[in-house]
Amino acid sequence: MLWTTWVVLFKPYAADACNFIVRVNQRFDSTDDPLSTAVDAILKEEMVVECIRDLESWSIAIHELPELPEVATPNQLKKAYEGRITDAYLDDCPVMKPGFSAGQVGKPHNLALIIYHVSSETQHIPSSTRLSPVQDHYDQQALRNKIASTGKRRKAPSTEGTVERLRETQKPIVPAAIHNGRPLNLTGMPPSIYHPAFTTFLRVMHETEKFTREELRTARSCVEAFAAFYGSESERTNDLKLGGLQEAAHPSNDFLTQIKYNLKSGAVLPDGSLRAIVPGQVLRPPFCIVEVQAEVGKGACDPMAQAEQCYKAIYCSDEARPYYEVSCCPCLLVGIAGPNIWISGAIIGDYILAQPLADISFVPKFTIGPHFTTFKTKDDTKVMLKYTGRLSPEECRKAVFTALAYTDPATTQPTAVVVKFTHTYSATAHALLAEHAGEPFAPKLWFCEKVASVGMYVVVMDHLQDAQDAADRKMTATQYASLKKAITLLHGHDLAFGDLREPNVLLSGDGVMLIDFDWCGKEGEVFYPYDINMEAAIGWHPEVFPCELIKKEHDMHMLAALGDVGEENGN
Numbered sequence: 001m002l003w004t005t006w007v008v009l010f011k012p013y014a015a016d017a018c019n020f021i022v023r024v025n026q027r028f029d030s031t032d033d034p035l036s037t038a039v040d041a042i043l044k045e046e047m048v049v050e051c052i053r054d055l056e057s058w059s060i061a062i063h064e065l066p067e068l069p070e071v072a073t074p075n076q077l078k079k080a081y082e083g084r085i086t087d088a089y090l091d092d093c094p095v096m097k098p099g100f101s102a103g104q105v106g107k108p109h110n111l112a113l114i115i116y117h118v119s120s121e122t123q124h125i126p127s128s129t130r131l132s133p134v135q136d137h138y139d140q141q142a143l144r145n146k147i148a149s150t151g152k153r154r155k156a157p158s159t160e161g162t163v164e165r166l167r168e169t170q171k172p173i174v175p176a177a178i179h180n181g182r183p184l185n186l187t188g189m190p191p192s193i194y195h196p197a198f199t200t201f202l203r204v205m206h207e208t209e210k211f212t213r214e215e216l217r218t219a220r221s222c223v224e225a226f227a228a229f230y231g232s233e234s235e236r237t238n239d240l241k242l243g244g245l246q247e248a249a250h251p252s253n254d255f256l257t258q259i260k261y262n263l264k265s266g267a268v269l270p271d272g273s274l275r276a277i278v279p280g281q282v283l284r285p286p287f288c289i290v291e292v293q294a295e296v297g298k299g300a301c302d303p304m305a306q307a308e309q310c311y312k313a314i315y316c317s318d319e320a321r322p323y324y325e326v327s328c329c330p331c332l333l334v335g336i337a338g339p340n341i342w343i344s345g346a347i348i349g350d351y352i353l354a355q356p357l358a359d360i361s362f363v364p365k366f367t368i369g370p371h372f373t374t375f376k377t378k379d380d381t382k383v384m385l386k387y388t389g390r391l392s393p394e395e396c397r398k399a400v401f402t403a404l405a406y407t408d409p410a411t412t413q414p415t416a417v418v419v420k421f422t423h424t425y426s427a428t429a430h431a432l433l434a435e436h437a438g439e440p441f442a443p444k445l446w447f448c449e450k451v452a453s454v455g456m457y458v459v460v461m462d463h464l465q466d467a468q469d470a471a472d473r474k475m476t477a478t479q480y481a482s483l484k485k486a487i488t489l490l491h492g493h494d495l496a497f498g499d500l501r502e503p504n505v506l507l508s509g510d511g512v513m514l515i516d517f518d519w520c521g522k523e524g525e526v527f528y529p530y531d532i533n534m535e536a537a538i539g540w541h542p543e544v545f546p547c548e549l550i551k552k553e554h555d556m557h558m559l560a561a562l563g564d565v566g567e568e569n570g571n
Contacts, residue, residue: 002028002102005109007065008042009085010051011116018085018114020078022047031103035062039098042113051115058117059142062100063093064173065110085112091149094173104172116142143175143350144324151176151316151352152265157309161301176316178308180344180354188353191345195330198345198357205358216546218244220530226339226362230294236336237271237292250274255290263317270310272334283319286311286331293337304335304342308354311346324348332357339363370401372419372458375447381407383446385460391418399456402463405446416463417446425457426520429495433486433514434461441486442514443506464506464513471502475512480563482511487559491552496523498550500558501538519550526550 004026009018022045026038039060042048052058069080093112096105105111154160160169170177172185179188192198211219221243230236237256240246249255254274261268261283272290289310291303314320315329323329328347333354335342343358373385384406391400399421404414425448433442446460475483483505490497498519506513519526530546541557 002031002108004028004038004102004105004111005068006038006042006111006113007081008045008048008113009081009115011114017082020081021051021115023077028102032101034098035096035100035102035105036098038102039113048115058115060098061114061116061142061146062096062098063090063112063114064096064105064107065093065112066107068110085114087149090114090146091153095143095146095175096173100172144348146175147348147352148176148316148321148324150174151312152263152318154265154309154313154316156266157268157270157306157313158300160309160313161305163301166305176312176352178312178352178354180308188351188355189349191330191347191353191355191357194328194347194349194353195345197330201332201343201345201357211547213545215248216530218248220546222248223362226336226341233271233292233294233299236294240292240336246272250288255288256292261286261314261317261319263314263319265313265317268310268313270307273310278323281322283314283317283323285320285323285329286314288332288334289314290334290336293335296338296340298337302335303337304333304344307333307335308344308346311354312352315348372421372451372454375449375458375460377446383407383460385417385419386414387419403460405460416465417460418443418463420459420461421454421456422459422518423456424518425459426495426517427459429490429493429497429520430459430461430517432493432495433489436489439482439485439511441482441489441512442517461515464508467506467508467513469503469506473507475505475507475562476510478510479507479512483514483562484559486512486514487555490520491555494523495520496526496550496552497555498526498528500555500562502562505562521550523552524549 005023006026007023008021010021011018024042024045026041028038039062043052069077069084094106096111102108155165159165166182170182170186177186179186181187190198192202222240222245225236225239225243225245228236228239230239241256246253246256252274254272256272258269258271259273259275270286270289271292272288273286274288275284275286277284289307291307291310293299293303311331311333315324315331320329328349331346333344333346335344339362341358341360341362342356343360344354344356346352346354370387373387374382375385376382385403386406387401387403389402391402392398401419401421403417403419405417406414427445427448430442430445430448434440434445443462443464446462448457448459450456451458487497487500497514497517498521499516504514504516506515519528527547527549528544532544532546534540534544534546539558539561541551541554543551544554
């Protein structure tokens with residue numbers, strides 16, 4: 001059980017000070033009971049009913065006062081409260097929401113219930129739709145005005161976004177706290193509830209689009225700029241602009257352009273912003289705010305935290321009042337640091353909300369899996385692997401290892417194998433060539449499956465240690481004929497190889513062995529990777545391009561390029 005003391009005050013429309021109504025005690029049977037139970041009881045008090053009876057519209061707010069006046073008589077009590085409780089005084093008093101539990105109150109005998117008279121000019125709920133007092137509190141303008149009043153009393157966003165400052169301002173009792181999940185008791189609702197633009201953003205993010213070559217070139221340039229290291233914020237911003245991010249983001253070319261917002265509460269200068277045009281209004285409201293840091297951890301504050309503080313500073317300003325009085329002020333917040341980009345959706349409802357929508361890193365994620373040491377073949381033979389090294393240690397991106405394969409029961413003569421870890425692989429194509437009767441065209445395939453503990457395909461094949469790739473010497477006419485047979489066999493099964501370059505053609509005796517079936521697959525279903533090497537010296541077919549379909553005719557083009565054969569002895 002918990003006893004609380006409430007002072008009930010009435011604030012006339014446009015007045016600065018409050019009028020005293022009554023002071024009452026309210027009991028909570030449990031500290032888990034919401035404050036709204038006391039509010040409902042207080043609103044039935046005779047003196048309170050008399051005050052609000054003739055009001056067309058009104059709202060409430062709950063504050064925790066710092067202290068109680070020392071008074072002896074009712075008249076002194078009335079005078080003490082009416083002379084002290086002004087807008088300026090309440091700005092420094094914590095706001096307690098009706099949904100808060102009694103146990104969340106710090107000073108249970110210092111509670112104030114303020115009843116606001118709301119003018120019909122600012123009433124946005126039809127008078128025919130009467131809400132409960134608690135619902136009325138959430139939907140009326142008084143609370144939003146309180147948020148704005150607190151939010152505009154601030155320092156620069158770069159200071160407000162520091163950890164030291166956030167530890168002071170990110171508390172439930174602070175009206176302008178940003179509900180972004182930090183700390184957990186400031187977790188809010190999805191912003192899509194307030195505006196469909198956020199739902200549209202998420203839908204488009206997950207759609208599979210057909211991009212033009214120019215869009216893919218721009219995307220690759222941007223990825224390269226994101227993945228690079230920079231010594232300063234301006235260097236990263238300039239390279240992202242050169243990479244085409246600014247132009248691709250919005251036709252205004254303002255995505256990474258600093259535009260100053262000259263506000264009465266102090267200027268705000270985000271690293272980029274996209275703004276709407278509203279006739280007759282001085283402030284162009286931003287629907288996207290961007291903050292950039294050179295690298296993660298470099299700078300005074302996190303770029304997303306700074307973007308959130310820019311949003312709060314702009315939309316809590318006097319200049320933004322025409323917007324926050326009639327809308328939820330939807331806005332995308334973008335933070336960029338190192339190879340990362342974070343995107344959140346922000347609105348102002350009955351609190352400021354900022355929730356993550358996307359979190360993207362432009363650094364390729366590779367899983368190296370030498371912990372994979374045992375497997376079973378198709379005939380259920382158990383095989384144990386002992387790794388001996390990397391096949392191409394100079395190529396750090398390639399997770400390809402050399403190993404010795406021991407069968408069970410163990411033999412004294414293990415087999416040299418290659419173990420490859422890859423995100424895509426055509427076991428069908430590899431097995432087709434490896435098992436070709438009389439003349440295999442690929443190394444023996446021991447194992448090829450997607451392994452859950454690795455998160456990638458694991459491919460185990462014979463290690464052809466004496467073979468040379470076609471880049472080291474010319475093929476003989478016999479070897480070239482063998483290569484043509486291999487490609488013809490694939491095409492006959494409607495499979496396109498895709499990566500028919502010299503390093504993937506091993507010369508073994510009078511024949512050839514194809515390796516690297518990562519891109520191979522059924523024609524019309526497989527695509528070139530986004531990071532394909534497009535150097536002119538490779539000599540790709542003119543249609544080859546990142547994310548485009550792999551076609552059989554591309555294989556034939558590359559096959560013809562490999563047709564400069566040498567003598568039968570290989571000289």
